[in-house]
Amino acid sequence: MTVKAILEAKGHDVFTLGPNEKLAEAVRILADHRIGALVVTNGDQRIVGILSERDIVRVLAKEGVGALEQTVRAVMTPKVNICNEHHTVNEVMEIMTRGRFRHLPVEKNGRLDGIVSIGDVVKRRIEDVEREAEEIRAYIATA
Template sequence: MTVKAILAAKGHDVVTLGPNEKLAEAIRILAERKIGALVITNGDRKIVGILSERDVVRVIAKEGVAALDITVRAAMTPKVKICNENHTVNEIMEIMTTGRFRHLPVEKDGLLDGIVSIGDVVKRRIETAEREAEEIKAYIATA
């Protein structure tokens, strides 16, 4: 299974925010949308960073309540690992595990095209395992 198949099932919608927004706004969106990360773009769908819950915790631990007034740019991770629609589930699992990421933006032609979460990966792996188990059962039943 590829990232393209995951996005075909879940859609290409991604919650984004500009780098000059306040961290308080980012936190509000994360909580309201019940998501773990925002992809940071300049409004042109060009990825300039990612802001995860871990980034928020890190900056609040360092700055305290004053962190709410800093810009997203000061709190985000600017070097974003990305994938494309041709990556397989196994490849993105490797990227996520190695980098300890729970979200991986998908880029197409240099622009944001979607996002894959660890939940998406686990869901697809479970579906694959269940399908393979059913195929084995069917094979054994006909043998």
């Protein structure tokens, strides 16, 4: 199973914002859409960073509510791990586990093409395991 299959099922929509937006706007978007991360892009959909709930919690703990007036650029993680549609579910799980993060932007031709979350990956993996178990049961029943 690949990232392409995940995106075909869930879609390519990603919530993004620019690096010069205020952190308060990022918090509003995260809360309104009940999501855990925003991909930070420039005008042509090139990925310049990622902003997660963890990034926000860290800066709030350190600087208080005044941090909400900072720009996203000041708080985001600028070095973003990415994947492409050809990565397998197992490869994505390894990247996420090694990096200890839950969201992985998908890039195609140098531009943002989607995002996969740990929830997407776990859901797909469970579906694969259930399908494999059903195939084994069917094989045993016909043997």
